[in-house]
Amino acid sequence: MRNLLKKGELVVMHTCDEAEHYDGRIWACKSDEFTDRAGQQVVFLEGFSGYFLVEFLQRVNLPQAREVGAE
Numbered sequence: 515m516r517n518l519l520k521k522g523e524l525v526v527m528h529t530c531d532e533a534e535h536y537d538g539r540i541w542a543c544k545s546d547e548f549t550d551r552a553g554q555q556v557v558f559l560e561g562f563s564g565y566f567l568v569e570f571l572q573r574v575n576l577p578q579a580r581e582v583g584a585e
Contacts, residue, residue, distance in 0.1 A: 519547040525571040
């Protein structure tokens with residue numbers, strides 16, 4: 515079973531039109547993953563309007579120093 519995305523986790527979009535537009539952008543989850551009215555797994559992202567389908571997101575793991583911008 516897949517681990518559900520949690521608020522604060524980092525993700526990148528893949529295999530969708532938005533992924534091409536936001537190529538390589540790392541997003542922070544604004545909410546925990548949830549099921550929408552259509553029965554799809556979705557999550558809100560910081561700086562993105564509306565929620566996004568989890569099937570097109572990949573969790574990103576960065577060292578703590580990179581997350582806060584330290585060198």
